[in-house]
Amino acid sequence: MKNQIDEQDFQKAISEAIIQLIRQPPITLVLQRPFLLILISHLQLALRHPANNGCCSESVRQFIDAMTDEFFTWSPALLELICRGDDPHYDVLNMEIVAQPEGAQRTCRVCGCTDREPCKPACAWIAPDLCSACLPAVSRILRP
Structure with a gap:
């Protein structure tokens, strides 16, 4: 069950928590490159939401660009795949998902x-x- 909290108190708590995050040391992530590609595709999908704009979305776009430049420029096919992630024309819709038998x-x-x-x-x-x-x-x- 959610705690009942005043919205103003909640916003203040979030602001204070973000300040604490900024003061903490950076974290290091270790990702397999295929997982980075999956992460980029999900971020692109989130960025296509019409209300997802502003400085946070711009930071995510910069992250995508930096990761693409750093890890995927060797492959024209992967660069094209990442470019297509911004274009709804290339969305795969109604993809059939085959469930595995229980226990498999x-x-x-x-x-x-x-x-x-x-x-x-x-x-x-x-x-x-x-x-x-x-x-x-x-x-x-x-x-x-």
Whole structure:
């Protein structure tokens, strides 16, 4: 159940908490590159909401641009994919999601990680039988 709090008190508490965040040391995130691509796509989707504007949205756009420039310029295909993330014309609608049978779990064809025992650091599924940690290995094998 939500705590009942006066809106003015809530806004003041948020402002004070943000000031505390600014004073704290920066954090370091370790991400697999496929997960960064997924994160960028979700941020792009959020930025397309008509009310999502202002300085915060501009900071997110700068983050997307910086991450794209830093990690994806080597691939024209990925650059195009990221550009398409800003264009609703390329949205995938009505995609059929196939549910797995109850109790079934995915297993990576390369490393053998599963839903219950993912890689360390954590991976994500990029195909029904391939985790994000193993994508670079598969890419090297498949490269002409």
